[in-house]
Amino acid sequence: MKPIIGINCDYEEEGKQPYSFTYRDYSEAVVAAGGIPFLLPIIKDKSDVELLLKKIAGLLLPGGNDVPPQRYGEERQEKTVCVHPDKDTSDFILVGTSIQMKKPILAICYGIQLVNVALGGSLIQDIPSEVKTPIIHKDSQNKRYTHTVTIRKDSLLHKIIGTDRIEANSTHHQAIKRLGKGLKDTAHTADGIIEAIECRDYPFLVGVQWHPERMTGSPYHLALFNALIKASE
């Protein structure tokens, strides 16, 4: 039976009727890997989230704006654009409950940062302001832009992708600073920026800083979704 994969929605209300949404790439990637996507809007009741998670086999945490720095004990810096407070509340309940329930999780971009902060880690609020690096991590102009990511050999990520180095896109301005409890960094760019994490004492919790859903034409990137589906079966 195909597993149902919950996809956490983004949320916007600026200048519009408030709406929850996800980019189609995410649901298409779940379908391509053999799962059934199911979109999750803002829900702020923990017991409702528990009930919902019992119906869902795995969880996909997509990209989005920034985690409010108060979550990791810092003041918001100029370049930090926080998610809506209702989404923030909902996201921490969703991630906290999912981790308690040991649900398989694939976290992407904002998703990896959310998992890291939910487990007590912190973030670099803006790479260009805080880190001296020749590598461009936020490329918004060139859709084909990639940088090289080196993957640790002793990682689940290496087992999934099956190679030491891959080309990955990059559209993030934040990154993991201090790792959350139980997390290992499993891939980096040459400047030391953390590009992937996983949790060892957990059935399947993998996070990547890039957007594999936009590169599923490559077996290396599709492999991440295949691994989530397999872990959710």
Ligand code: MN
């Ligand atoms: Mn990057």
